[in-house]
Amino acid sequence: MRISRVSLMALTLAAAPAFAGDVDLSLTNDSVKGQVNFLGNNSDTQLGAGYTYHEGSRHIMNVDFHAQGRTALGNLPTTAGIGVRGIGWDDDSLDGGALGIGGFATVNVPRVPGLSFTGGLHYAPDILAFGDSEDMTSVELRGSYRVIRNAEVFAGYRYLNTDLDAPFRGDINLDEGVMAGIKIYY
Numbered sequence: 691m692r693i694s695r696v697s698l699m700a701l702t703l704a705a706a707p708a709f710a711g712d713v714d715l716s717l718t719n720d721s722v723k724g725q726v727n728f729l730g731n732n733s734d735t736q737l738g739a740g741y742t743y744h745e746g747s748r749h750i751m752n753v754d755f756h757a758q759g760r761t762a763l764g765n766l767p768t769t770a771g772i773g774v775r776g777i778g779w780d781d782d783s784l785d786g787g788a789l790g791i792g793g794f795a796t797v798n799v800p801r802v803p804g805l806s807f808t809g810g811l812h813y814a815p816d817i818l819a820f821g822d823s824e825d826m827t828s829v830e831l832r833g834s835y836r837v838i839r840n841a842e843v844f845a846g847y848r849y850l851n852t853d854l855d856a857p858f859r860g861d862i863n864l865d866e867g868v869m870a871g872i873k874i875y876y
Contacts, residue, residue: 711736716871718848720745723865727754730875731769734759744865748781750850756793763797770795775812777826777850779864786821786852788814790828804836808846824853832869840875 711733714725725740736758742750756773771794778787790812799805814826832846850865 712873712875714740714871714873716844716848716869718865718867718869720867721865723848723869723871725752731758736771736773742865744781746781748779748864750777750779750864752777763795765800767798767800768795775828777812777814777828779823779852781864784822784854784858784862786819786823786855788819788823788826788852790814790818790826792828794830804842806834806836806842808832808834808844819852822852822855822858824855826850826852834873842873843871844873845870 711727711730714723714727716723716725721742721744723740723742725738727736727738729736734757736754736756738752738754740752740754742752744750753776754773756771758769758771761768761770773791773793775790775792776787777790779785791814792810792812794808794810796806796808799807808831810828810830812826812828814823816825819825827849829849830846832844834842834844836842846869848865848867848869849863851861851863853861
């Protein structure tokens with residue numbers, strides 16, 4: 691019995707409330723992404739998994755592991771994480787992936803309760819890339835507003851790029867664009 695990737699992702703997202711800290715769904719003009727983070731913001735570590743379907747039959751999977759903690763940026767309360775993001779992708783005749791090193795920071799704005807800004811950057815040099823990927827860069831920026839205690843809406847920008855190994859050479863933007871979405875906390 692063969693289960694499609696989309697069916698598997700839908701099943702994972704449906705079961706997420708039983709074991710998740712939060713579920714994140716976002717859209718760009720060309721892609722849809724689901725992300726499940728298994729531990730809450732107060733945990734010392736964060737483990738997450740995500741799936742992106744990009745128009746044209748490109749599938750992108752990620753697994754994240756970060757050490758995280760509370761800090762301050764100036765007088766702004768901040769949650770920061772440092773760790774790794776494993777990314778695998780498949781696109782018709784090409785596929786690859788990488789283990790990116792980097793992190794994220796979420797800055798809360800106390801004067802506007804519910805408003806926060808998040809930035810994340812992960813980079814994998816050639817030594818940490820495999821398949822048709824030579825290196826990989828993942829960047830995500832977003833502004834969020836928590837509309838109720840356990841849900842927020844957000845808008846931002848997502849960029850995922852890889853250079854290609856020989857014989858293909860060049861680079862490809864696996865996913866790029868302005869995004870919007872929702873995040874639900876459990």
